[in-house]
Amino acid sequence: MPGYSRRVIALILPGVYAPQEDTELLTESLRAEAPAPGSQVLDVGTGSGALALEAARHGAEVTAVDVSRRAVWTVRANAWLSRLPVRIRRGNLFGPVRGRTFDLILANPPYVPAPDARHGPRGRSRAWDAGRDGRLLLDRICRDAPALLRPGGVLLIVHSALSDPDRTLRLLRTAGLKASVVRRRRIPFGPVLRSREDWLRRRGLLEPAARMEELVVVRAERTY
Template sequence: MYAPQEDTALLSAALADEPLAPGVAVLDVGTGSGALALAAARRGARVTAVDVSRRAVCAARLNALRAGLPVRVLRGNLFEPVRGRSFDLVLANPPYVPAPGAHRPPRGAARAWDAGGDGRLVLDRICHEAPGMLRPGGVLLLVQSALSDPGRTVDCLRSAGLKAAVTQRRRIAFGPVLRTRVEWLRERGLLSPDESEEELVVIRAERPV
């Protein structure tokens, strides 16, 4: 299981900026260890968390139990376990790192970060499916890398009828995954020769009332 990283911290900061009325319905998709789900539950939200990884589901359930917070944790692929439901807030920290060998689906721990040749294997699914999970006035908060085209994410969400924009940015040093792919990313034109940092962004998208 992938431990929380800088992207989780950035999305957590965006979550802290959102007004949450007691009892609002929150979905944390790709919950990992459950850090964001717990943060929302501490503010009185009714939280459902989903992850495709058995280890992540076990960890999130254990962390919720230890914290004494009533988070419902389900195993499944993105929105499949919550079909037919809608939410006031959807949190998403999906895999978004461009990966060589895009014809092969990611396996094992790499499912937490590898996302096809352009980094959009899961992002495009979220753009397509998340708008239908939001109640009127509901908000999607999504974190991704600038390497996987935030502008395309914003455009897709706007095309679905949401008000969408980048609301947070943070530059960080390359992590262990990107360090192994620097040359490949430069060959693809995704990194310039002098770049040594990655930019993370949070996109906020709201369904009109």
């Protein structure tokens, strides 16, 4: 969604995930949460930093994490150009913030099922490929994020309906969180899904006549 990406950030280095419809949908949920000034926000798998910068505009104290060096450089540049304070860390998911807790955690992880998942995603595909079931990182986030939430803290995750939102809800509820789908949006297939249509249909993940993908935002709250 080129217009959206230009509106949100100034710079995207090659190989860094650019804001798309999933970013926009999660941004809408972030704005609905309206993080209070000074609240602690974590954007895990930050990519270009679009979500981290949006949280910083609310006055939140934001930490952005990504495993990609180019993503880290991109967020640093965009934070500087936007004159917004964002603490940026390079690392795998929650490793760089071990021992900390947050009022809000944002996650737009890779979630596209991938036919060849034997050796894990490489290069640019790390931004979208997520194993044969699309849950390579989703399950880890559902397992590890609840412990990082403060009482009353909220986790917002966006992913495709192809990667089993019901499982996301079950895992988060099992961890003691109050979880529900708060946003849905149907979008035309992008280039990656178009290239995998036949494989996804053979696996039963796509209906024969389906031409749209559904995105969902799951909201999970620690109520104790």
